[in-house]
Amino acid sequence: MNPIIRFVITLVSASLASRVGVSDVTRTRMRVLPNDLDLNLHMTNARYLAIFDIAGMEFMIRAGLGRLMVGRGLRPLIGGRMIRHRFGVRPFERFTVSTRVLCWDDKWFYLDQRMETGRGVAAVVLTKGLVRDAGRAQTVRPDELLRSIGAAGEAPSITPEIARWLAAEEMLRVQDDC
Template identity: 30%
Template structure:
């Protein structure tokens, strides 16, 4: 079940939060609730990805991107991600999530996010995202101009750059789906 109440709470808080630049770090806090758990009494991995969505909503609202998306009738898509889990998130743990743009190129906006419990990292994700218009991706230059972002792209740090390069050589369609493989 989608966390609708948490979504509404997140949106309300984000609208009241101070405005930040697109490349600043956005922060969310919440508690792991019983409906976030799997059979092993830890936060479900699918729920983690859903909650990361809420962190990106917060960043887009605080940075003014959400207003531009609404005005231009643009959408947001996730085109790839890699996640690393390192610490279990248990019921009622307070989680602090950080969201930041890691890099921008001509087509993609790369976003890094992490969840922390008791001062320790629990998980992190790197995403390849895009803005769409009528179901098609648009160049990041149009998005940057619409939000008043300068012409410079944030340069990816080493591990982000390596992930981007590895995605460029990843086979598509997947090899297991090809006839004879």
């Protein structure tokens, strides 16, 4: 199935599903289809990222951010990802992507997403994302977004794994200057 078709199906089903809180976990269920496969007959690496995008959109819609974003002309953007593949996901194998917000700061939301099959966790990804106001060409603070959906609260502390990832990212930024 083309990722855009999966995306549309997820948009519709997420719009009809029960609302979740920002600290909740969503679970997006799918199956590996023939066009998801590479020459090794398992899900191609590029497809993982598309699947994680779709699962992240489900989380945003169910948390109440989807309607707000459409109404205000806001756009979600991914700033970085770190992924660990544990094993290949096979043709026609069912899998579930769990998505949760770990923490946020004054600019970024940090998500933990896991792809699980009946054989265990196939992949883990940490995602750094923000929301841009397209009309004003500026980033919308996470705490402002959360207040807009009635989910205001203290930002959870940056987790140790996020802190280590950000440190590694900073090291790569220095290499950009070469």
